[in-house]
Amino acid sequence: MGARDDPRRVHFQSPEYLVDRLDAIAEVFDKDRTDLLVEAIREYIEDTADSETFQELVATKYYDDQLEFETVKQLVGAETAQRLRLLKADLEDEPLDLVAPDDIDIYDGDATAVEPTANDER
Secondary structure, three states, X not given: OOHHHOOOOOOOOOOHHHHHHHHHHHHHHOOXXXXXXXXXXXXXXXXXXXXXXXXXXXXXXXXXXXOOHHHHHHHHOHHHXXXXXXXXXXXXXXXXXXXXXOOOOOOOOOOOOOOOOOOOOO
């Protein structure tokens, strides 16, 4: 058991009927209440972390600087967090000032010119 796996005492209150049902389930499975709680929490966290909605929320909060990278890593895993870090760096970069090629009509004649407003300039 590593340092991060060391048990930590957690105290919380729950409606009595939930505790009674949990105790009954524990008795049926011949398990300890704590083991069932830890298992339920682990499953909830895994299901939540795998949820596309949750990952989008984490990404949005990270891009808006509401979450630190280390927190993101805990929430969605190291690989996804690193991908979000790279995307955030790309989003923060200045856009490339590319000129459209003269020899190809990439818009097939349907291009519309838009003049930048004062709000568009940084």
